Amino acid sequence: MEVDFIIRDKNGDIIPVEVKASDNVRAKSLNQFITKYKLIYEIRISSKNFGFENGIRSVPLYVAYLV
Numbered sequence: 001m002e003v004d005f006i007i008r009d010k011n012g013d014i015i016p017v018e019v020k021a022s023d024n025v026r027a028k029s030l031n032q033f034i035t036k037y038k039l040i041y042e043i044r045i046s047s048k049n050f051g052f053e054n055g056i057r058s059v060p061l062y063v064a065y066l067v
Helices: 028-037 061-066
Strands: 005-008 014-019 042-046 051-053 056-060
Touching: 042 061, 056 061
Parallel strands: 014 042, 042 056
Antiparallel strands: 005 014, 051 056
16 A cells, blocks of 8 residues: 555645556555545545546646645
């Protein structure tokens, strides 16, 4: 299980962040984190557009500095 960053949101909740440089953005590690630690959501930064699926918020690379 691998996650690139762990941050806290404004409520103090822990949010794992995974960065994907390739087009293959399967979120196996993030899904394991959701299950193991019962997290509300996680963030995946990649070349894909904004989205939310299975507790994973997708954020495009060009706005990663806002996370």
